[in-house]
Amino acid sequence: MNKYEKDQLLEQVMVEYGNELVRLAFTYVKNSETAKDMVQNAFIKCYENLDDFRFDASIKTWLYRITINQCKDYLKSWHHKKVQAKHFIQDTAQNILPSAEHKVLAKSEQQEMKDFIFALPANDREVLYLHYYQSLKLEDIAEMTGVGLNTVKTRLRRAKQKLKRKLEEAAVYG
Structure with missing residues (x-):
């Protein structure tokens, strides 16, 4: 070429x-x-x-x-870990006196759903995103991620279960 x-x-x-x-x-x-x-x-x-x-x-x-x-x-x-520590410190400082705008955003359902998804382990987030947001077939996800089809199915099922549990807990405590 x-x-x-x-x-x-x-x-x-x-x-x-x-x-x-x-x-x-x-x-x-x-x-x-x-x-x-x-x-x-x-x-x-x-x-x-x-x-x-x-x-x-x-x-x-x-x-x-x-x-x-x-x-x-x-x-x-190492760069990422250093940046994460910096953001954690900044976020902690901001959460002491959150702005009105921050409070509104934190309460929105869409933000809450994103938070739940981002709280999942990377492997679970990955299959949820590729399957539901990119509408990819499980076979394509297996090929892209380099893992077996059964592993993709297991990760997707586990991710949905974890997400369901988090949503149910939020409904009980929210």
């Missing part, structure tokens, strides 16, 4: 999948700017490795896999 073809293909996949990949990355890193950085890095890796891509799978699946790996590597990094 020559440079022009690579440039054209990269531009096409950036337009076609960019927003989806940012949403996917956000489910991992929980920060929109960091999610955009993860996707940018994924596109760079895609471009660098296009000559090695055999087109055995779809390029979308390959991009999802690259993005997921980028996010997982980032979450393991």
Whole structure:
């Protein structure tokens, strides 16, 4: 593949999948700017490795896999842990005297649902997002995440059970 073809293909996949990949990355890193950085890095890796891509799978699946790996590597990094500690300290300080706007947002049902989903472990969040928000088939999720179909089914079932329990607890205590 020559440079022009690579440039054209990269531009096409950036337009076609960019927003989806940012949403996917956000489910991992929980920060929109960091999610955009993860996707940018994924596109760079895609471009660098296009000559090695055999087109055995779809390029979308390959991009999802690259993005997921980028996010997982980032979450393991020292930089992320340092940023998390900083945000925890800032959030704790803000929660002492929350603003009226913050109180309204915290009470909204949509925010509460996001909180419940983000409280789930990454593997559970991942399958929920890919299945319900990206409308992907379980087989595609298995291919993208690199785990078996039965593992995906188990994670999805477990994630739904955990989410149901959290919602029921919130209804009882809320």
